[in-house]
Amino acid sequence: MKKFYFIANWKMKLSPEGSVELISETKKKLKKFQDQVEVIFCPSFLALSACAQALKGTKLHLGAQNVFWQDRGSCTGEVAPEDLVRVGCQYVILGHSERRKNLAETNEMVNKKLLACLRHKLIPIVCLGETLQERQEGKEALVLEKQVQECFKNIVLESDQQLIVCYEPVWAISDNLGAREITIDDVEQMTQMIIQNLSEVVSVDFLEKNFHFIYGGSVDSSNLNNFLLVDKIEGGLVGAASLKAEEIIAMVKILANQ
Numbered sequence: 736m737k738k739f740y741f742i743a744n745w746k747m748k749l750s751p752e753g754s755v756e757l758i759s760e761t762k763k764k765l766k767k768f769q770d771q772v773e774v775i776f777c778p779s780f781l782a783l784s785a786c787a788q789a790l791k792g793t794k795l796h797l798g799a800q801n802v803f804w805q806d807r808g809s810c811t812g813e814v815a816p817e818d819l820v821r822v823g824c825q826y827v828i829l830g831h832s833e834r835r836k837n838l839a840e841t842n843e844m845v846n847k848k849l850l851a852c853l854r855h856k857l858i859p860i861v862c863l864g865e866t867l868q869e870r871q872e873g874k875e876a877l878v879l880e881k882q883v884q885e886c887f888k889n890i891v892l893e894s895d896q897q898l899i900v901c902y903e904p905v906w907a908i909s910d911n912l913g914a915r916e917i918t919i920d921d922v923e924q925m926t927q928m929i930i931q932n933l934s935e936v937v938s939v940d941f942l943e944k945n946f947h948f949i950y951g952g953s954v955d956s957s958n959l960n961n962f963l964l965v966d967k968i969e970g971g972l973v974g975a976a977s978l979k980a981e982e983i984i985a986m987v988k989i990l991a992n993q
């Protein structure tokens with residue numbers, strides 16, 4: 736049975752207590768959808784441990800918002816992949832545009848983090864997307880092609896590994912000043928293009944069996960259905976709307992009814 740993905744990116748918006756509270760508020764109602772929908776909560780690092788406890792006894796999942804590429808070492812302020820596994824994380828968001836913009840994260844760094852995730856059997860959620868300026872200059876195809884080539888360089892995917900790629904145009908993220916709505920035609924076109932680019936670096940067999948494509952950027956319960964009309968889209972990476980219990984439940988229900 737095809738599974739859909741609901742990924743809550745809580746960014747730096749919730750405290751550990753607030754994260755646990757939101758999980759406690761929603762987990763009972765989400766239980767009946769957990770076989771059809773892979774629900775993944777991505778709180779801040781300091782909330783992971785408490786959230787792992789709150790998720791015990793459910794099939795709801797935990798993801799981190801970042802990881803470091805080395806297994807251990809002199810990397811002040813970074814978090815080792817193994818420690819994410821130990822705390823109960825199965826997923827890691829990589830290359831989010833906020834990290835690319837505020838922390839100068841490059842495709843090369845995303846690539847190293849992706850390799851680290853694969854070494855530790857963490858499932859990467861790789862974010863790709865162009866900025867407003869790149870789109871206005873008509874460079875989106877080139878930017879996405881480069882992101883795919885550089886982020887997925889030298890990647891060897893085993894048949895037991897899963898991979899999620901999220902197309903998230905930076906200009907459609909709700910926090911960005913003057914966030915704009917994307918048309919479904921644009922989403923469709925970009926989706927096809929990214930998958931075409933991926934097919935040059937990842938085997939077709941892997942893309943068919945172990946790969947999931949999702950969309951991110953101002954997704955909520957009022958527009959999620961539209962994005963799901965695009966053939967390859969199997970869920971959403973949700974920021975602002977994932978901070979409200981009713982919205983989480985409404986979106987997971989929509990995904991379960993696909």
Ligand code: PGA
Pocket residue numbers: 744903907908909910951952953954972973974975976
């Ligand atoms: P948004 O954020 O849903 O608030 O646009 C999504 C994201 O940044 O991952």
